[in-house]
């Protein structure tokens with residue numbers, strides 16, 4: 088079995104393991120024993136495509152839904168969804184590293200150095216130590232979230248259901264999954280400071296990236312020995328900036344919208360804006376209806392969804408660091424500067440090319456799949472902007488919806504399943520694929536510098 | 542005066558000269574003497590913003606209109622528009638080179654080498670020789686187009702008007718301007734093989750790029766002495782491929798559309814598809830209504846408009862070579878190849894970075910301006926997709942419209958004016974800005990290779 092596994096390279100193993108887990112999840116969620124009951128006692132039916140969609144959405148921590156997980160699945164089904172979320176959410180680093188160990192392949196050199204740095208920072212001896220720390224950190228944060236949320240859900244839903252709801256939403260929050268156990272997601276909590284602040288906190292901690300969290304913790308414990316990496320400084324800055332952009336733009340463009348902020352009090356408006364900003368960049372919970380928002384808000388949301396969270400976290404999108412490196416490099420070129428510097432370090436050309444490539448490939452992926460959504464569209468009432476929103480939401484594993492997903496044709500659901508899967512494993516796979524050994528080509532052609540650009 | 546001019550660098554001079562020409566054009570088109578007459582003999586009124594929009598659209602060879610040039614301007618106004626088109630269409634190379642000579646600045650080294658190669662290929666002694674050849678070539682092609690089109694327009698409109706129409710549409714075609722002297726653009730010629738083939742031929746020759754044309758001509762005259770440059774091979778291949786994509790996708794997605802192809806005969810369908818494909822990638826004439834097309838056609842059109850024509854021609858967009866280099870580089874990275882080779886030459890890293898930067902900045906430009914169009918929107922009937930289409934059309938100096946432009950708010954017209962201007966001079970300016978001397982920074986920071994991407 089080891090020989091069979093080692094025939095695959097890490098990207099293939101990641102792709103394969105995700106596909107397998109999705110399939111197992113789909114089969115489980117297809118079983119009637121996981122389905123909810125109607126008021127008359129009959130079992131609700133979930134077909135295989137719906138189960139596959141739900142399983143993909145959970146494992147890729149996306150949160151788009153074609154059916155209503157709060158009604159169409161019973162407690163068992165919901166536990167399976169929670170487990171799929173937890174499995175998917177531990178994400179790229181854990182998976183990539185585990186598989187590298189499992190197949191006794193060597194972790195790529197640059198990865199090894201980085202991992203070693205972090206592991207030593209926490210005085211553990213090997214990569215398994217890092218993974219243990221990732222698990223520990225995840226469960227501690229989820230436990231704290233669970234306890235805090237229990238204060239809301241237990242009074243609301245009773246002890247048993249309340250505790251499960253607290254756990255489910257804590258796991259869904261930390262893993263940026265966006266699944267909720269209410270038909271209207273978290274809309275009823277728009278004015279509730281506890282839910283509207285604990286969930287964004289979980290989202291941000293989960294989306295921050297494990298290495299960054301370890302680096303920050305180590306730095307806080309011993310600032311002299313453990314400096315903040317350039318990467319940490321970068322993504323913390325980007326998170327803050329993008330968070331502010333989300334809050335401010337939401338307040339500006341929705342302030343007078345009678346379907347969203349206008350009827351709310353001042354404090355609730357602020358809470359809604361904070362929640363919106365935290366959730367857009369990959370989590371996908373909502374306390375307001377995205378089908379009712381103004382087009383400027385929708386367009387900014389699309390951009391934030393595409394950018395996504397930090398690398399190495401539970402979030403999706405092209406990642407904040409990718410976005411920064413692309414933009415900063417372009418700006419350096421416009422300014423005629425040779426180097427693109429950041430916190431006293433020069434950003435490597437290789438890093439720049441990688442960022443540009445990830446951005447470009449993601450754009451190609453989203454647009455090709457969006458094209459398929461347009462081609463397979465049969466309902467004339469569904470708009471261009473709705474399909475584009477759902478496509479970016481699926482790619483960025485966000486899960487926000489302008490309410491079109493449940494109405495789409497089964498062919499379009501298959502496209503979204505594919506997009507959620509590729510949006511989750513794509514950047515991951517690219518990251519590994521890019522670190523392949525160079526120098527296979529023996530012949531090197533002379534450079535051509537005469538191609539005109541722009 | 543020379544001293545005053547030489548205080549500006551070439552990009553600033555290009556931007557300034559375009560702005561000045563637009564302003565002069567706007568003032569002329571504002572004068573009542575250039576305006577058309579109503580049936581009752583009163584003069585039609587054109588306000589300054591409308592004149593500015595028309596002047597910008599003509600000089601930037603875009604072809605978007607807020608008013609109807611066939612009715613709101615008289616013959617004098619139409620001649621001014623034609624002259625603005627001709628002035629704008631000679632484009633980047635002529636302008637850039639002239640200004641470099643005028644201010645006695647040296648043409649950037651790489652530019653000089655390239656220009657010298659081409660000039661020597663035509664046995665002329667200096668850069669002025671190249672410019673003379675550009676003018677000659679332009680006027681010869683426009684003259685041939687004029688003669689061919691006269692066979693249609695003289696019988697249709699009488700001798701005087703017919704000859705002017707033939708000249709106007711030949712100039713508008715070769716310069717990829719998209720202005721026509723009928724209220725419905727060229728819709729009435731959808732089944733006319735003469736107009737539906739001469740105009741696309743003019744469009745393709747104009748959009749091919751002067752250096753490529755010179756190279757091809759020199760190669761045809763003496764294949765041994767003048768080889769086809771890698772650049773020429775690349776853009777000719779791309780033109781062919783993108784042309785086929787346009788034709789085939791149009792046939793597929795419009796075949797059964799009762800508002801476009803469905804009522805037409807087989808031959809006319811093919812003509813319409815050929816015309817559509819040639820016009821989308823920057824010319825902006827139309828023989829069918831873009832407001833009536835299916836969403837897949839609209840989306841492919843948006844992508845083709847964004848890609849645009851070849852560099853150094855009369856067309857806009859990010860350019861075919863930019864698009865190829867971006868895509869091919871990304872693909873090389875995915876495949877784990879060290880080099881990105883093309884026709885036995887390696888594409889330089891510098892060229893790759895420049896292409897990615899032009900693509901990214903163009904994307905940022907289009908999306909920022911689109912955001913402004915959304916913010917300033919007051920008409921709830923105007924859709925997201927319409928505004929996005931008009932934005933990309935303005936950026937790519939295409940001029941196709943989903944019929945929203947005339948209905949927009951004056952604030953949105955100002956945004957479109959800005960976008961047409963920046964879409965025309967942006968890539969041009971970047972191209973020059975990128976060739977600035979390096980090495981101003983004395984301190985070079987150590988490289989940071991630890992930033993995680995994707």
Ligand SMILES: [K+]
Pocket residue numbers: 148149150263264265369370371484485486
């Ligand atoms: K999500």
Ligand SMILES: [K+]
Pocket residue numbers: 602603604717718719823824825938939940
């Ligand atoms: K045009």
